[in-house]
Amino acid sequence: MDQKKISSTAAAIKKHRYFLISTHVNPDGDAFGSSLALKFMLEALGKKADIVVDSACPKELAFLPGTDKIIYKPELKQRKYDAVFCLDCGSYDRIGKVQKIAPKNAPIINIDHHETNTRFGAINWVDLNVCATAELILAMAEHFKIRISRQFAVCIYTAIVTETGHFSFSNTSLRSHMIAAEMIRYGVKPSIVSYGLVKNKTLSDLKLTAKVMGRIRVTKDGTTAWSSITADDLKNPRTVPGDSQEYLHHMVSLKGVHASILFRQTPEGTVKASARTDGTISASKLMLKFGGGGHPRAAGCTLKASLKNAQKRVLDAVKRMLGR
Numbered sequence: 001m002d003q004k005k006i007s008s009t010a011a012a013i014k015k016h017r018y019f020l021i022s023t024h025v026n027p028d029g030d031a032f033g034s035s036l037a038l039k040f041m042l043e044a045l046g047k048k049a050d051i052v053v054d055s056a057c058p059k060e061l062a063f064l065p066g067t068d069k070i071i072y073k074p075e076l077k078q079r080k081y082d083a084v085f086c087l088d089c090g091s092y093d094r095i096g097k098v099q100k101i102a103p104k105n106a107p108i109i110n111i112d113h114h115e116t117n118t119r120f121g122a123i124n125w126v127d128l129n130v131c132a133t134a135e136l137i138l139a140m141a142e143h144f145k146i147r148i149s150r151q152f153a154v155c156i157y158t159a160i161v162t163e164t165g166h167f168s169f170s171n172t173s174l175r176s177h178m179i180a181a182e183m184i185r186y187g188v189k190p191s192i193v194s195y196g197l198v199k200n201k202t203l204s205d206l207k208l209t210a211k212v213m214g215r216i217r218v219t220k221d222g223t224t225a226w227s228s229i230t231a232d233d234l235k236n237p238r239t240v241p242g243d244s245q246e247y248l249h250h251m252v253s254l255k256g257v258h259a260s261i262l263f264r265q266t267p268e269g270t271v272k273a274s275a276r277t278d279g280t281i282s283a284s285k286l287m288l289k290f291g292g293g294g295h296p297r298a299a300g301c302t303l304k305a306s307l308k309n310a311q312k313r314v315l316d317a318v319k320r321m322l323g324r
């Protein structure tokens, strides 16, 4: 753990009073887990903080304590924040419209673990060795010796569990298990977290999963799998895009597949591509070619292209990287 970064972040916390906390669009368990845990920590220190995100609350994360206080409409909040925390964001634009309400003169504290992080903050605490951004928030809480509440522990635990793919990805370590165990000691009930993460689907969600699974294609050599969600799929108002990780999870289970890609058409006419690899090629290097980023085995990008064109460009790049 980088003690210098811990001290400079702690100094910024001591110096300021009112914080804006934001995280990336389409937030995942680490984005919300680390943001909520940070808010609880700041409040325990007698500070004030708002979490503002440019996304609706994903239903698989709605069980997290404090999600009802998150501000989901960034345009509504013009407040005098003293400093801005950006959590789990590889680049500043990942916070979307929240950029507009962040005061220009307020220092940005960038806390992250993405290898593609662009170091956009006044403080850049980027640690590639942790399994989740939440691990850094926990280190901060330990630095301040705050009493760890159950709600804080639930947020850290959920971030670790989701970011390690329920302790299955390559970032799973002795430490990730130790932190999880410690959080259980502080009152987390693992079965309640799992229930919250999983038991939230509607019938139309499952039908969308069936559709996306039905569209899986695999290259002739069996190394690359992909599928798509079209804008039409999401026209049913009861259907929400869902967690792309869930679709990728199924594709990754195909024997012999090194890279899996999910393409999702957005209502804005762009295509979001999410990649997962087994380490044979770097997902973040792949996505960097298209202006995206992420981790070595999980990354994403947004393309201004038709679905077909986006597929061709990304799949060609995968083919070249695999040397085929």
Ligand SMILES: [Mn+2]
Pocket: 030, 031, 088, 113, 132, 133, 163
């Ligand atoms: Mn993360």
